[in-house]
Amino acid sequence: MVEWTDQERSIITSIFSSLDYDDVGPKALCRCLIVYPWTQRYFGSFGNLYNAEAIKSNPNIAAHGTKVLHGLDRAVKNMDDIKATYAELSVLHSEKLHVDPDNFKLLADCLTIVIAAKMGSAFTPEIQATFQKFLAVVVFALGRQYH
Amino acid sequence: MVEWTDQERSIITSIFSSLDYDDVGPKALCRCLIVYPWTQRYFGSFGNLYNAEAIKTNPKIAAHGTKVLHGLDRAVKNMDDIKATYAELSVLHSEKLHVDPDNFKLLADCLTIVIAAKMGSGFTPEIQATFQKFLAAVVFALGRQYH
Numbered sequence: 001m002v003e004w005t006d007q008e009r010s011i012i013t014s015i016f017s018s019l020d021y022d023d024v025g026p027k028a029l030c031r032c033l034i035v036y037p038w039t040q041r042y043f044g045s046f047g048n049l050y051n052a053e054a055i056k057s058n059p060n061i062a063a064h065g066t067k068v069l070h071g072l073d074r075a076v077k078n079m080d081d082i083k084a085t086y087a088e089l090s091v092l093h094s095e096k097l098h099v100d101p102d103n104f105k106l107l108a109d110c111l112t113i114v115i116a117a118k119m120g121s122a123f124t125p126e127i128q129a130t131f132q133k134f135l136a137v138v139v140f141a142l143g144r145q146y147h
Numbered sequence: 148m149v150e151w152t153d154q155e156r157s158i159i160t161s162i163f164s165s166l167d168y169d170d171v172g173p174k175a176l177c178r179c180l181i182v183y184p185w186t187q188r189y190f191g192s193f194g195n196l197y198n199a200e201a202i203k204t205n206p207k208i209a210a211h212g213t214k215v216l217h218g219l220d221r222a223v224k225n226m227d228d229i230k231a232t233y234a235e236l237s238v239l240h241s242e243k244l245h246v247d248p249d250n251f252k253l254l255a256d257c258l259t260i261v262i263a264a265k266m267g268s269g270f271t272p273e274i275q276a277t278f279q280k281f282l283a284a285v286v287f288a289l290g291r292q293y294h
Binding site: 030031034035052056109112113116117118119120121123125126128129132 | 177178181182199203256259260263264265266267268270272273275276279
């Protein structure tokens with residue numbers, strides 16, 4: 001089980017409590033679809049993804065980005081058992097959505113970049129280390145139920 | 148050989164021409180040593196690296212960060228043959244410095260984060276895609292001569 005110091009817990013809750021989910025969620029997902037275009041394959045039913053502009057103005061993508069970011073709330077509230085928290089979502093992504101678990105890391109990286117661009121110099125190395133530790137645990141938990 | 152569009156070339160030269168090498172270089176290297184602490188093993192002769200504050204104020208680390216960033220200039224000036232440009236540096240990192248090539252990707256990621264924090268919303272998904280393509284070519288070229 002992952003150990004969290006008080007400082008790490010407070011860094012994570014602080015980042016998430018200052019987030020505008022409707023802004024950061026869509027930005028992170030759009031960035032992922034643009035920078036790693038093969039991830040668009042999971043969104044065939046979402047409409048026009050033909051170019052960066054279309055992706056950035058696609059309301060289905062925006063709504064989904066917000067949804068995914070809210071999904072991270074569960075981990076923030078249950079930092080001591082992220083694995084159990086995401087067991088069901090892991091099964092969903094494996095059995096129903098058939099998402100290659102490597103892609104979780106790509107979305108996590110895009111989210112890190114969006115947060116870094118937003119926080120500027122306040123995104124210190126220590127804060128980055130904590131945030132990446134958190135996302136690494138989430139990514140691992142989401143891939144855990146794959147077989 | 149990697150193909151570059153005119154737009155990609157101009158994005159890369161624009162990012163590098165607006166960089167303060169003495170600021171971004173040290174920041175990227177420090178971040179790498181703090182977020183991925185095992186990378187400190189290559190800097191045993193650099194003095195005090197005992198904690199984040201020590202790393203951030205270490206003048207040898209700062210000087211080396213600037214040196215590494217200037218090393219990327221060679222790739223910016225020779226985007227059409229990055230592999231040949233770094234052949235000698237690749238041999239150096241393999242034969243003399245014994246750096247695990249996985250670590251090149253980590254430093255590249257830290258540099259991306261520093262640039263994102265600096266450019267804020269100016270670090271669009273398209274610019275990120277181009278920058279990561281450039282760094283991926285550099286990382287590949289640096290690992291090319293390992294055996």
